[in-house]
Amino acid sequence: MSAATNPSPGLRERKKIKLRHTIQTAALRLFERQGYEHTTVEQIAEAAETSTTTFYRYFPTKEDVVLDNDASPLFETTAAERPADEPLTATVRAAMGAVVAAAEADRDFTLARMRLVATVPALEARYAGEERRTIELLTGLLADRTGRPHDDYQVELIAFVLAGVLFTASRRWVADQGATALSTLVDQALTTVEPLLATLEG
Template sequence: MSSPQRADRNSAASTSAVTSLRERKKAKTRRTIQEEALRLFAEQGYEATTVEQIAEAAEVSPSTFFRYFPTKEDVVIQDDYDPMLLEAIRAQPPDLPPLTALRAAFRTAFESIGPEELDQMLARIKLTTSVPALRARTVEGLFATIELLAAAMAERSGRDPRGPAVRTLAGAVLGVILTALFGWVEQDGRTPLLVLIDEALGYLEAGLPI
């Protein structure tokens, strides 16, 4: 006869396995919706593509689409990179200077992104720079990213995340990252994104010499 403790452990393990499977299925559905949306946008244009068409291509209902993406804009704007970057920043040794830690964190985060995902990122950035509605939503996301970077840097240094020094650093970092992203789009992805980002951060780390 199994003990109550063993039964509890088995039950907990079973619940964890079910939860993990559910999360994987949700991630797969989310990824499929986004992939099909980007394919349709490339084939027939952003404005001409409807949520219903995306849902049909992804083999989900429109209501399921809206559970994952509140609007059509969100299927382009949303990604998982901010949490991934935050985790990479927190993993850096505490004695590293702020920009050195950020540069290493970006390397860690972007090295984990595969070629197919990078192609999707390139397509999404092209859309956000060419569709007015997406440009407006992108600006909102930029403010959120500045706050995330500021919070991460403040956590490392014990400084106030709302202080001008921390926010200025976060804004400067985001500025050079945007420059790298725009260059990547202009080159149509010929130069690896990580190379462009690391070069831009290195330029900032050196004090922006001209």
């Protein structure tokens, strides 16, 4: 895709992205210092040097300040930009690789976010919905790339396995406090399940 059809964000959009990240970073610091339940939106807004009105413009709830991320759009964009005739395994690796690279680029932030998800029941419950959306996203990719229906049993099964790759690797990464690179964990898991992907193209 050319630069003309996929332009870089303008100054206004970059400012929005920066403020969004500033609010999330301030929130995570407060959550780690005084606990998720004991931190208010007002405190987060003050720490981010913004207003509660601005906070709610970016994040509808306190849960969203932790859970909101660009993983799904990044996965979709990367997959869409891949050559239509390349092997399915290459497309999946590229799309997952983009998501993993973004997570590792902001390693401390991502680890803090995932630690909260693992320890706060309200966040864990909402995160289950994110897992379901990931499975749906992978199902769509596999079906569209292979010409199979979305409700094809094999497509659904392999989408579930691939989602497990991402979430299991992420949980191990957090449990080990990032000792092993997330990209290494995902690569190991993908190497194990790639024969399944190959069956969709057979």
